[in-house]
Amino acid sequence: MTMIAELIITIIGLLAIFKSLIMLRKRKITLALCLFWIVLWVTAVFAVNIPEVSSSITSFFGRDISMVLFFNILILYYFSLMLYLRTSKNQDKITRLVREIALRDEKKK
Amino acid sequence: MKIWIVIAAFNEEKSIGRVIDVLKKQGYKNIVVTDDGSRDKTCAVAKAHGSYALKHCINRGQGAALQTGIDFALSKGADIVVTFDADGQHDASEIKDMIKPIYSGCDIVLGSRFINRNTKVPFFRKLILKGGAFICWILYGIKLTDTHNGFRALSRKAAKKVRITADRMEHASQIIEKTAKYRLKYTEVPVTIRYSDYSKKKGQTSLNAIKIFFKMLVYKFLK
Structure with a gap:
């Protein structure tokens, strides 16, 4: 590198x-x-x-460095999914809020 | 029985007044329009034509708007809730056929454009809709001819059980999912869909089907 x-x-x-x-x-x-x-x-x-660290990681997985990359990609996928779920949870909250305002406005009349 | 018509509308100032007038002529006085963050005068027009009008301050999608309308109708003591499109695609005279099965114990009545041969569905749209019906069958075990039809009638029990949390167009599949989940009694009734240039422009693009399919999977397996 x-x-x-x-x-x-x-x-x-x-x-x-x-x-x-x-x-x-x-x-x-x-x-x-x-x-x-x-x-x-x-x-x-x-x-x-420190090259020794990467080689010890490689030996830990028992294969080449692509294994490490593979796990990194998995972790990234996991975080993307968590983010997606969190965003959609926030979207739900926004909808509930917008609905509450709409219904409350109508009640006030 | 108190019948409530729930309409979700987004930028429909041109058609919403006419739709409300037709509904009123048919004898339906309880109409609620949810203006889903329109930039035009949809809300004002709906009010001027004598319906209740709820205003979403920002656009949240048709599913969200329908649920707001359903909540309102339930709070007013609705026994039957009919969901109806704002673009004039549906025929108000068919509402009586839609609600008839509810009187005999059915929980949810789904309109189908494919039982009635009067409706000429554009080929590509038919392909997409049939695909959607097939996927609903695979995912939820309910075999229908038309799953994404906005014309529905729900008993009070069904309207309470089927809470729509899918904000956008995937709400149609979610209603089917919840029908299966809560073992609600359902049936399909033939309805006519009028495809005008206006309704085609306002309606779903067929490409949206992919998005809907993805969200159906998310709702099925992740929520």
Whole structure:
């Protein structure tokens, strides 16, 4: 991996860790999710900077690095799905609110 | 029995007045129009023609608008709720045929454009609608000829049980799903759909079918 790519991933990783700590402090995310993000990004930062880490991850899975990528994609899919469900829950809430306003306005007349 | 007509309308100022007038001529006095965040004067026109008019401050979709109207009708003591389109596609004189089965114990009556041969359905639309009916059969185990017809009649019991949470067009499938879930007695009644240039323009695009199918799967397996 080139030096620039390593540097970019390291910076993004550190920013992501910093951001998740801020979000935890503001109670926008749970401690479990914060820890998950930190472990994920610390691993990513170490993996790009220290080749031994990525090779130990590879040996942990017993196959090549594509296995790690595969799991990453799965995790991303999981988060997309969670986001979709959360958005649709919010949509439901908006609809209920709009309905309540409409019915209340009619009652007032 | 108190019969309430529920109409969901979005930017229908051109047709809503005429639809209300026809309904009134047929003797239906309890009409509620949910203006689903229209940018035109739908709400004012509906009121001027003597119906109740509820206003969604933002657009939430036909399913959401119908549920608002149904909630209102139920709060006014409706015994039968009829859902009716705002674009003049449905024939008000057929309401009496739609509500007849409810008097004999049926919970939900679904209008079908395919039982009546008078309705000429454009080929591509027919293909999509038949596909939708097939998918409903597979997913919910209810075999119907027409699943996405906005002309329906619900008993008070059915109107209370079938709460529409699918805001957009997928509400039609959700009604079928809940009919199966709560084991409601249902039947299909032939209705005429008038396809005018206006109603075609206002109606569903066939491409929306894919979106509806996706949402049906979400509602079936994830909610």
